Amino acid sequence: MTKQELIEQIRKKKSFLCIGLDSDITKIPKHLLADDDPVFSFNKQLIDATNDIAVAYKPNTAFYESRGIKGWESLQKTIDYLNNLQNPVFTIADAKRGDIGNTSTQYAKAFFEELNFDSVTVAPYMGSDSVLPFLDFEGKWAIVLALTSNQGAFDFQFLQDEENKEKLFETVLKTTKSWGSEENIMFVVGATKAEMLRQVRKYIPNHFLLVPGVGTQGGSLQEVAKYGMNEDIGLLVNSSRGIIFASDGKDFAEKAREEALKLQQQMAKLIG
């Protein structure tokens, strides 16, 4: 999906909601466990219940890999299902990969060719040749970690460089944006540090941001929009557990929709 197509979907659905499919098999409703592929059943019903109000879905690969081959099968079915919806959605493999060049190319093949995601999250620690291979795939995106939503973000991401007087996450923004364009790079900036979005926007006024941390992690949608929104909206705000585990009963998809709708209605107002 191109940037322009994504913006069109956001305007059409009046939503910049991304739903995180952190589909932990130990937390999904028990009645699904009798199904052939419980995790795919769970995802499918969630997707059916929300794809008119969500613009993006983000399976978190860890929750699939932890189940080995069965998990990989659930992931494959989920992305195939997402790619065949009548309402087009932007798909994110939340995989946080990154390695030397020839290896990153293999990861890019895994997520862009084998699984056909629109985008994959990428860790920047190893620098240019770990990110560049993800940018060689036409119509695909690298979503690079800049400022993450967790407490551990304070360990390294705020270290201030002696020479250019910038924090590590600022240097990551400034350096990484030069490797690609607004059409193939997005950045992860956590909602739990919403006030930092103003600073982030100084470096990348026009890039899309993937913003996790609203909901269970405590981030505020209003603050994210206040500091992070741009003319193209420029935001994909993710909620995972707050939506997908809203109920552990047979009404889980209905309750998930209710939670998604609350966010989408706030988003519609913020889009204006």
Added chain:
Amino acid sequence: MTKQELIEQIRKKKSFLCIGLDSDITKIPKHLLADDDPVFSFNKQLIDATNDIAVAYKPNTAFYESRGIKGWESLQKTIDYLNNLQNPVFTIADAKRGDIGNTSTQYAKAFFEELNFDSVTVAPYMGSDSVLPFLDFEGKWAIVLALTSNQGAFDFQFLQDEENKEKLFETVLKTTKSWGSEENIMFVVGATKAEMLRQVRKYIPNHFLLVPGVGTQGGSLQEVAKYGMNEDIGLLVNSSRGIIFASDGKDFAEKAREEALKLQQQMAKLIG
């Protein structure tokens, strides 16, 4: 495998060689493609030919993921085979994972429980809660990226912190070592920057290091040993392509053994 057991294997085999199973299906000998699982056939023959002179094996997960479910099956068979050798070997999932706490726990389950590797490589960018979950598994190891072997390492890993006057990789070493012990944390330090090993050893004199970059990437074994070896040897030096793709004919395993033996014989002298 515990630190003590690893040291015993190194002393017994007179080797600190790790063989990287970057088993790219497009590069393995063509005659294997008729096999049921060509990549596993390739790995099995390499492992059979070298496990008396290598102490560790490091499948690089990207080369398996890029083949989807089939790749995951090859990886599963490979680790099962490694775990049932008569000569015990240390196993490394070179996966470079790292995410918020509940997600890192899932990655740890994937590699320590579902696949039963001894260790997994971890990217430090997201800080403590992205690394700590890997340290909660008895007898398992996190191998944290500090100074990588690629050109992109210069983008961020050498940024000097204004406050403590340390480079990012030094801060990663100093900070991360406090999260665990010499019994459950190792660090990645690239052989292409061997002279930096002296500096690395100031921060972590006793930890084991995983050192990629010897061979195709150009690092020198002698320099790595000169600057990085400690009383316990303290090194796992990896070679991937230089060994596993030494020949693309039916003699590939034999040629791989010859290349591995060259390194092992140098290592035996360095161990003394």
